[in-house]
Amino acid sequence: MGEFHKMHGLGNDFVIIDARLQSIEISPTRAQMIADRKFGIGCDQLILLLTSEIADVRMRIFNPDGSEVEACGNASRCVVALLNQDLNIETLGGIISGKLSGNDVEVSMGEATFGWQDIPLAFAMNTDAMPLAWDNLAAPMAVNMGNPHAVFFVDDVDAVDLRQLGPTIENDSVFPERVNVNVASIAGNEIHLNVWERGAGLTGACGTGACATAVAAIRQGKATSPVTVHQSGGTLTIDWSPGQPVIMTGSATYVFKGQADWDAFG
Structure with a gap:
């Protein structure tokens, strides 16, 4: 059996698994099954915490369709609140730093970029007002x-x-x-x-x-x-x-802690 935490940021809900404390492999199929609200635990995103060589913790983020994405601001706030300390979080989108701020969490999301290659787009165009x-x-x-x-x-x-x-x-x-x-x-x-x-x-x-x-x-x-x-x-x-950097401040809510047999999810 493995442990997970259910949290949400403004209703954007997460199953958070601290893989530093337990062994678990996440495939697209397993992520889909865990995220399923009828047959799994249910969440908007599955969050996997891992050790990092460049930050306090590394965060992997899986959507309900099994795809892995680069960054999630609401999840970052939840991770800071869960670990109850100021953190630098490694993501595929870069380092996100967060700190406790009263009852809220403040996170530095890094710099926004606007080049068509940065988005990315399929071809060059004006990204301030895309002609579409x-x-x-x-x-x-x-x-x-x-x-x-x-x-x-x-x-x-x-x-x-x-x-x-x-x-x-x-x-x-x-x-x-x-x-x-x-x-x-x-x-x-x-x-x-x-x-x-x-x-x-x-x-x-x-x-x-x-x-x-x-x-x-x-x-x-x-x-x-x-x-x-x-x-x-x-x-x-x-x-x-x-x-x-873009600074975001908002709530992060702990819902419950649970246990699950990860082998049951594909």
């Missing part, structure tokens, strides 16, 4: 926050059917590594955001999506830092200045 459209969603800004994001600003975020458009945009050939789809409306420094998350679908909260959207709003002069980002699962504060 899907139905009524047009001219998104592309941002890499350790993982790829397309950010659309609209008048009414809830009028956009992301369940329909999200999969189409995520899997468009212009995004060779697929993309996270962010649709947002702005009022002052308040952003209301819905996210179709690559490999996971419509989510109540996406930390890197909140960062990418706030960065896009600040870069385009639509808002000034710090920005408050509201998602259906809750609220994050994003602080960013050009050339500096």
Whole structure:
């Protein structure tokens, strides 16, 4: 039997396994089975903690479809809260540093990048206003926050059917590594955001999506830092200045600890 922790950041929920303390191999099939909400434990992402040679801990992140992704802001906050200490976390998207901040956790997500090769895109184009459209969603800004994001600003975020458009945009050939789809409306420094998350679908909260959207709003002069980002699962504060790391602050909630026979999951 192995131990796991169930946590969430604004409803974005995780099964966290500390593989430094137990032996477990994660394949795409096993990740899918653990994440399944009817036949497994159930989560938006499976998080595997490992030893790191360059940071305090290494974090691997698996989506419910079994794919492995580069970064997750909500999971990073949960890992800091779980281990109850300030941490540097190694991810495929780079080093994320986090620290306890009262009842919240503050994480430095690294610098946002904007080059078409950084996103990446299939060919060169203006990433501040991509000359592309899907139905009524047009001219998104592309941002890499350790993982790829397309950010659309609209008048009414809830009028956009992301369940329909999200999969189409995520899997468009212009995004060779697929993309996270962010649709947002702005009022002052308040952003209301819905996210179709690559490999996971419509989510109540996406930390890197909140960062990418706030960065896009600040870069385009639509808002000034710090920005408050509201998602259906809750609220994050994003602080960013050009050339500096993106700082995200929000809650991380421990739900329960459990045990499972990992061999039962494929």
